[in-house]
Amino acid sequence: MTNNNHKSISGMPSLSLFRLSLYLRYVKALECKGVESVSSKELSHRFSISSALVRKDLGFLGSLGKRGVGYDIAVLKNGLISALGIDKHxxxxxxxxxxxxxxxxxxxxxxxxxxxxxxxxxxxxxxxxxxxxxxxxxxxxxxxxxxxxxxxxxxxxxxxxxxxxxxxxxxxxxxxxxxxxxxxxxxxxxxxxxxxxxxxxxxxxxxxxxxxxxxxxxxx
Amino acid sequence: MTNNNHKSISGMPSLSLFRLSLYLRYVKALECKGVESVSSKELSHRFSISSALVRKDLGFLGSLGKRGVGYDIAVLKNGLISALGIDKHxxxxxxxxxxxxxxxxxxxxxxxxxxxxxxxxxxxxxxxxxxxxxxxxxxxxxxxxxxxxxxxxxxxxxxxxxxxxxxxxxxxxxxxxxxxxxxxxxxxxxxxxxxxxxxxxxxxxxxxxxxxxxxxxxxx
DNA sequence: AAATGTGAAACATTTCACAGCT
DNA sequence: AGCTGTGAAATGTTTCACATTT
CATH class of the missing domain: 3.40.50.720 (NAD(P)-binding Rossmann-like Domain)
Known part of the structure; x- marks a missing residue:
């Protein structure tokens, strides 16, 4: 189970890509607070967008969420870092x-x-x-x-x-x-x-x- | 014939609005060079977009162009300044x-x-x-x-x-x-x-x- | 019960194509 | 002949609605 596979998401809308950066910063802040998971609803409130759009955005990273639960902070953070191409210097x-x-x-x-x-x-x-x-x-x-x-x-x-x-x-x-x-x-x-x-x-x-x-x- | 009437273009796409600023800077540069008019084609080349889009963008300012000729630099500059709301401090x-x-x-x-x-x-x-x-x-x-x-x-x-x-x-x-x-x-x-x-x-x-x-x- | 993932609909933006001036 | 202005088509993005999973 490698997690080194660069997703290289070419077809992602450019605005989605910008939002991934915002999500990442927020997810990092939650991680620092010790929070374990986050829902598309919480992210949607933070950035004044619809929760469906958050799910569409995160859908580009693969199916990282758990239905009925939300997104695991650690999994989401890794997914975002990988998608943004910042898992290296x-x-x-x-x-x-x-x-x-x-x-x-x-x-x-x-x-x-x-x-x-x-x-x-x-x-x-x-x-x-x-x-x-x-x-x-x-x-x-x-x-x-x-x-x-x-x-x-x-x-x-x-x-x-x-x-x-x-x-x-x-x-x-x-x-x-x-x-x-x-x-x-x-x-x-x-x-x-x-x-x-x-x-x-x-x-x-x-x-x-x-x-x-x-x-x-x-x-x- | 007042030209103090703020156009207040509400329905303009937000990306059009950003492009108006780019057009304005370019038009100012042309004015300094003594150029008298500019076509949508020239603007489209400068900013790597289609000329139809330039005309759509400028269409929000009214019908400032002359068919067969192009846009008068002075007229266009004033239109852009007025549309952007920067005709005052x-x-x-x-x-x-x-x-x-x-x-x-x-x-x-x-x-x-x-x-x-x-x-x-x-x-x-x-x-x-x-x-x-x-x-x-x-x-x-x-x-x-x-x-x-x-x-x-x-x-x-x-x-x-x-x-x-x-x-x-x-x-x-x-x-x-x-x-x-x-x-x-x-x-x-x-x-x-x-x-x-x-x-x-x-x-x-x-x-x-x-x-x-x-x-x-x-x-x- | 709660939240994801996703087709389909709605909406927004850009391009096409051409009629209409100069 | 050349270039604008603009409906209509194409493309892109967001929202809706709901089946699906935990």
Missing amino acids: WNVALVGAGRLGTALVRYTRRAEGPFRIAAILDKYPQRMTKARDLDMEVLHIDSLPEAVQERDIKIGIISVPGSAAQDVADKLVAAGVGAILNFAPAYIEAPDGIFVHNVDFIVYLENLAHHINTNSDIAD | WNVALVGAGRLGTALVRYTRRAEGPFRIAAILDKYPQRMTKARDLDMEVLHIDSLPEAVQERDIKIGIISVPGSAAQDVADKLVAAGVGAILNFAPAYIEAPDGIFVHNVDFIVYLENLAHHINTNSDIAD
Whole structure:
């Protein structure tokens, strides 16, 4: 009975995948409290969705639940970790050692999860005094290819100014990463097969502005 | 012919709304270059979507295009700004003046958009030496209600540790904000009518890990 | 009795295809 | 000729409803 078999769930809706991460964090919290099992109903309340949707989401992991009982915390946690592909460590390169980049490095370390900042790079490594307390050398961006190869880096994080973002993305792709998380205020693209998430602060604020305007007419 | 009439597009798909922000940034860039008009085809290429979808999205703003020609840049820009509800300034409160918070403040200022950080708050304002170069007093979190009232703050940004996030969210809601942007590693909830975006770094990384695993079998 | 797992229905979003302007 | 705007079809996602299991 191996549990090393990566499920590799390709047909899962992308929103389901995001929710799996939320479930995992909640399940971990329950585990810390010593809880032994959880129902789709409890999860549905926590995240304001329907219990049927929770069951559909968890159905992608296989039949992990017990009818009449619920989901065993340990089984569910393992299933989620396996489905998310975080049952091993992932080395990450962070490009842009400014304030945001430094915050992200510290944040990743504190999370103590499967993600390791294996390299920090910048165009001006010597100027990055902000990053000094990170206990890690800031490399010049030109050493990206070697860093990615030698340190088996699969994911790149971009925290440079918007004007430099696409260029950095191209370099990350050329160096061989498989996915990019972009925090710069620019929509970047990558070739097929390279996954990109553009996380744009201003886009979220604009979204909220619209919602406030539309919902409750607080217009002036 | 007023152009102050807020369109208040309620029935727009939420993904369309996000794309409007992307279109706006691109349209602004074209405007700077002196371009006069743009087609749905060009926009569709830029964002790797179908041109029909672009036209559907822009259709929510009204019939702004000219058949056989395309969309006038100035007209489109105004339409997007109006639809997004950013044809006026929005005062924002940022809670959590650590590294991430400081980065977000500077980022917002640099963007020179409609969003103004009108108050920065923290549980330990005096300790926030990182925020010193922001040229703004860091207030104690207890003065949130007065700050929100006096400064007409409609949006709250949370950049505190995950354990404090829901508590801060509750305080923001009590103080009267209409929407919350949460960067803390916690899924926070708010009453109906208050919009929340949970932007969770780790969730994005887990998502990418899954995609890499699923797509190209780099699994050892 | 309680909760899962799942087809089928309902709903939402995207693409297709083409009529209608410029 | 070129491009928008838009019903209709296709696709994707969520909810419903209930048989099934503990």
